[in-house]
Amino acid sequence: MKTENHRVLIIDDERPILMTLEALLQRHGYQVDTAPNASQGLKLLKTKSHALVLLDLQLPDGDGLETLDRIKTELPDLPVIILTAHDSLHNAIESMKRGAYHFISKPYATEELLSLIEKALEKQFLLREAAQLREKTEQLEKRLEIARAQPTPIFKSKPMREIEELIDAMAPSDANVLVVGESGVGKEVIANMIHARSRRAKKPMVKLNCAAFPQTMIEGELFGYVKGAFTGAVNDFAGMIAAADGGTLFLDEISDMPADLQTRLLRVLQEHEYRHLGSTEILKADFRVIASTNRPIAQALSENRLRSDLYYRLNTFQIEMPPLRERKEDIPPLIALFLRQFSQQLGKPEPDIAPEAFQKLLDYAWPGNVRELQNAIEYAVVLARQGLIGVKELPAEIQLPTALQQTGRGAPARTGVQSLDDVERNTILQALAECHGNKKKAAELLGIQRPTLYNKMKRYAIEI
Ligand SMILES: Nc1ncnc2c1ncn2[C@@H]1O[C@H](COP(=O)(O)OP(=O)(O)OP(=O)(O)O)[C@@H](O)[C@H]1O
Ligand SMILES: [Mg+2]
Incomplete structure (x- = not known):
């Protein structure tokens, strides 16, 4: 991939680093902008179009993670590589959760940094190409009124x-x-x-x-x-x-x-x-x-x-x-279905999945359920190299160690303490729901007389 025309923005407050990086990237054919702080960096992003950002996490005018959030809100597709001064793994992982492409700790090895930049740009290029292709197919389907044949849903578990x-x-x-x-x-x-x-x-x-x-x-x-x-x-x-x-x-x-x-x-x-x-x-x-x-x-x-x-x-x-995490048996056939679907759509041969990557897909909690799995497989098919999907070709969130991942919705969040009235009202609603609206059974379940239930329903404006 050619690097010319690619404009990179470096945001770092340490001037020697800024200058060395600038020279290094220019030597490798990139156009470079530099900013010594977050606000100047954000301003530059508004005025010029960049292909990638190198962002230092310790900035004089604010938190690097916040700056990352702002970049990701305004330009969600722009790849950001995080530079961390110390081996601050916690921040680095947090930054990946918030959408950074990757991180590299200072002092960095030149080769490593250059290859990371190249990979990020290549990934960006592939993702954009896939999006364009998908848009074209969709337009064509719309114009020809071809309904996309719905594949048979998976009902394995x-x-x-x-x-x-x-x-x-x-x-x-x-x-x-x-x-x-x-x-x-x-x-x-x-x-x-x-x-x-x-x-x-x-x-x-x-x-x-x-x-x-x-x-x-x-x-x-x-x-x-x-x-x-x-x-x-x-x-x-x-x-x-x-x-x-x-x-x-x-x-x-x-x-x-x-x-x-x-x-x-x-x-x-x-x-x-x-x-x-x-x-x-x-x-x-x-x-x-x-x-x-x-x-x-x-x-x-x-x-x-x-x-x-x-x-x-x-x-x-x-x-x-x-939820999908409670029926993991459906995951492998869903993966197979989506692999087929997306390789056909992209006109690529169907890739294989490396065993470690497959394990990651099985272990992940899928808070976004089947749709999230579908998106992950599309992403992986786009990035697959030489017909293989490895861990690196999975979305960042899935690559993280399980202990650091979101666990899905689980129990509904409770905010603070409920009033006793709320508790009573909810309990009555739950009992009625469990008894399919049968008040006699609901009263029995609640251990109260039927008239008492009627009174309480009236009081809480519960209607059936
Ligand atoms: N059992 C399944 N087999 C194959 N594909 C599935 C299956 N379940 C869901 N999907 C796919 O996952 C995606 C999400 O499914 P769907 O839109 O039905 O979810 P939903 O519960 O309505 O989500 P939301 O709450 O966001 O509206 C769709 O692209 C759908 O085709
Ligand atoms: Mg829906």
């Missing part, structure tokens, strides 16, 4: 096989389904499967992402409107309920739907009727709901993000997707 059995049993019915699970775990995959195996498969599955949509617009999107119903309603719009007619409505991140809309949706589900905004005409609603949320249900209920009455209506079947 025991919990996933059980989920597939449940799907096969209930997909043909019209029962509503709630899919719960951490981000990236495959909730949309499940929704697609249920729809595809239902008697509604020939009709559309319409998706509304309640988290991604501006809250004020969800109502109109969902119910449709007539021209003039509100400012901005310049045309009639049929809405998603109409679009899903005879098919399935997938409500992604249902706990982000405004509360009053949840109530209105519940009414539509009960009455099978609805109206466009601004119209009095009553329309028939024929759709099945599959809803998803990545918040734990008890939490969504206790924070009033999910209305309990809607919850009981949607919860005819609840599918709890286990």
Whole structure:
């Protein structure tokens, strides 16, 4: 790879180091800018386009890690190599977690530094090339309206096989389904499967992402409107309920739907009727709901993000997707699937994975679940050399020793002490959830009389 045209920025307060480095890099064909402190460095990054930054962690005007954060926020793709004065391994590891390409401790060996820079630039080049290629393919697919064939999902582990059995049993019915699970775990995959195996498969599955949509617009999107119903309603719009007619409505991140809309949706589900905004005409609603949320249900209920009455209506079947770290058996077949997928996409022969790298992939906790694994494999396929993926070709986070890695969501975070009322309310909600809304059973489970439960439900505004 040619080094000319590559502009490198060095941020270091020790002038002799700055000068030696500048001379060294210039001799090897780089264009070099230097800055003795963070603020000048950041200013230079704004005015010129750099291919790489060498950043000292001890700077006179602030913390090097903070400077790294700022660089990564503004220019997330720009590779940064950290220079550490002492063998401060802790900071070096922290900097890799925050997105640095690598670190090198001073005094550094010239050869080592040069090869590190070259590798970082090469990686950058490959990643950019892959992104461009992907964009081209996507544009082509869009223009030709080629739907990318969805590979068959992996259901190898025991919990996933059980989920597939449940799907096969209930997909043909019209029962509503709630899919719960951490981000990236495959909730949309499940929704697609249920729809595809239902008697509604020939009709559309319409998706509304309640988290991604501006809250004020969800109502109109969902119910449709007539021209003039509100400012901005310049045309009639049929809405998603109409679009899903005879098919399935997938409500992604249902706990982000405004509360009053949840109530209105519940009414539509009960009455099978609805109206466009601004119209009095009553329309028939024929759709099945599959809803998803990545918040734990008890939490969504206790924070009033999910209305309990809607919850009981949607919860005819609840599918709890286990996080990937709890079903490691799925990891190898998922790796195989993604290896095939990405090498085809990149037009590369399928690489092998070195045993140590494979072990890293198995040991990692995957807080971002299947999506994170998919991204990691794409990254590794892009970087694979001579048909092999080694530990070095894995994302930095996965290369770290297990003890230093994030452990995934685990137990929901508790902030401080809850009030006794909150504890009581949550316990009641949990009991009701466990008994599927059956108050008699819930009262028994809680060890209280039914009237007492009714009183408490009233007091905490719990509705079923
Ligand atoms: N069992 C599986 N087999 C193959 N691919 C899967 C599987 N589960 C998930 N994936 C892939 O992982 C990615 C994330 O899945 P999906 O979008 O369904 O997750 P999600 O739970 O809806 O995530 P989020 O909470 O972020 O919306 C998708 O690209 C999907 O194709
Ligand atoms: Mg999703």
